[in-house]
Amino acid sequence: MMRVLLVEDDFVTAELLAANLRDFGYEVTLAGDGQEAFAQIRSGRYRLVVSDWEMPGMSGAELCRQIRRRLSSGYIYVILATSYADVAHVVEGIEAGADDFLAKPIRPEELRVRLRAGERLLALEGRDVTIFALAKLAESRDPDTGAHLERMREYCRILAEHLGRHPKYQAEVDGEYVQLIYLTSPLHDIGKVGVPDRVLLKPGRLDPEEFELMKAHTVLGGQTLEAAARAHPEAQFLAMARDIALTHHERFDGRGYPRGLSGEQIPLCGRITALADVYDALTTKRVYKPGFSHETAKSIILEGRGTHFDPDIVDAFVARESDFLAVWHRFNTPSPPLASGDLDYPAVSAAVV
Template sequence: MSADSPEQRPTVLVVDDIPENIAAMVAMLQDQYRVRVANRGAKALQLAASSAPDLILLDVSMPEMDGYETCRHLKANPATAHVPVIFLTARTDELDEARGFEVGAVDYIMKPVSPPVARARIASQLTLKQAHDFLRDRSAYLEAEVQRRTREITQIEDATIIALAETRDNETGNHIRRTQHYVRALARALRHDPRFSAQLDDRTIDLLFKSAPLHDIGKVGIPDRILLKPGKLTAEEFETMKSHTLLGRDAIADAEAQCGTRDSFLRYAREIAQYHHEKWDGTGYPEGLAGDAIPVSARLMALADVYDALISRRVYKPAFSHEEAVRIILEGRGRHFDPRMVDAFQGITDEFHAIALRFADPEHEPQRPLSPCHLSPAV
């Protein structure tokens, strides 16, 4: 197809209620442009919406719907708002010109039309439109490319986080997925509570979901003889095990320092790693924090982590039923867990159960020891 073929020419829509005027404009333009015509404003809107032209030559004085009103409708429609409109008029009043520009016209051509002037002004506006279209398309392309790359980076981040979290954790990969879904479900249940709404917006809940898998990343620093021990730990071994909270905090803090920021999802990962074994009544570790002094992120993780530990099968214990796990969580209200979070949990226990079933461990999954850090009087 040649560059001069009619299919590649810009399309100009001529709108005028006088047939002689339309005929004259068609004769003047048809050698350079594809020309479409309409004799009423309503018809012009229909044609423009069905296949937007590159430029519209619009008569001001028409019955039923004049050029000004037609132009307003064109500019109000996203499909035609970008199409340049040149008014055709015999009026010379400056107020009429001002009114035309106010409704969105880009130029005026006076009647009777001078072909050289009309061609020059049409060509000028089409050149500007081509530049605007290029920039708009380029902007849309760049925006789509940024979104694509952001999705790729997010997928890489998520895969890396899961891989890191599974590196030395003696629990299953499904445990990691279950707990992050529990955390998100619980956070969503609390977001409308005025005591939590300021801290649990959509962005924060997404970051909590992303960071939850790193809650036990500090276990990479725990010796295998303790981490994988199937029986009860000695007091000394338990103290070593408890240090995984601080090891995780330090590892994530180092990552934050290398990234040059402490205001990312790693902030929540650091809080969760350090404080998810704290208890509402102050009897947890590593710092013995109590009540609202424990970060919200860690309080969410504490409930999610214990629930999953209860329903999971281990070498020395069967999996507790969902109902038994719920009972134990409710008993821990105000002692192990934030009472407001337990109340929210009570309203979504079916959702927790559905998550547990969705990400259930395979039947052939080897039974693993449960980290002794989960064992406490509350459970």
């Protein structure tokens, strides 16, 4: 049962509304003013708040600002109830961080549908957090990679955003696509949960048998996500996650794995993730190699234009390299990339399995 915190200074109105909300299946806590409400919110038990705007002391808008100012483990959905429905009021409410408004006197049916909308939004947040937690779990066996997933999804977002401006990609890449790749790219290596430790954690170069085991992470991840996608055909993100897991090690020239797809046989999301993954592997320190400088990584990626990588995506990377650097700095790892004189080129292939 979802809990609702109802903030209302008028006791009679509050009791009436609370009774309605309980009928709708919510568990309701009443707070008589903003101060009391804020103390309740700090308990961490509430995700849905319905607050009167005009109250003595702290107003509903001020309460909203206080909620947005504090760090919380999850999003708090706030609906403000007001008898002034003018534009200036609404603007102030939105600026304060309110999610929705209700006209007073509150009609219970309207409140019910607005709370449902809030619940849908909170459920989406839950989905995103769960996806990232799963990805982190898979990565936790591979302690060397630091904030790899955080950086990689930013790189994917930058590349997708840039490609979306290109007429060739406009039909496929819209804002939704950019969001989806940001959401799902952290799942690319989820199949590594099925790779034995002796292979996954081996500091040196992998022998051919070990390399085969490592390569299997693409198929394992792809199959797992495919099963989930089949069970939930409406969940587009599962289909994209599957494509990414399966194809992020394919190469544009067909010399990648697991299937040796080439060119546009490789889904766009796989081609984007491939570059983002390699760039991050190159620019961060791993057990078997130091981190390369941005310049070195860039020259390696340019060398792979049209062979390892889709030329359009390499061009997007070059156009947006300052954004890549900004992300690298934002998730700075304790050891910055070396200035130059990095390892020799063959080490690169080991860096990006």
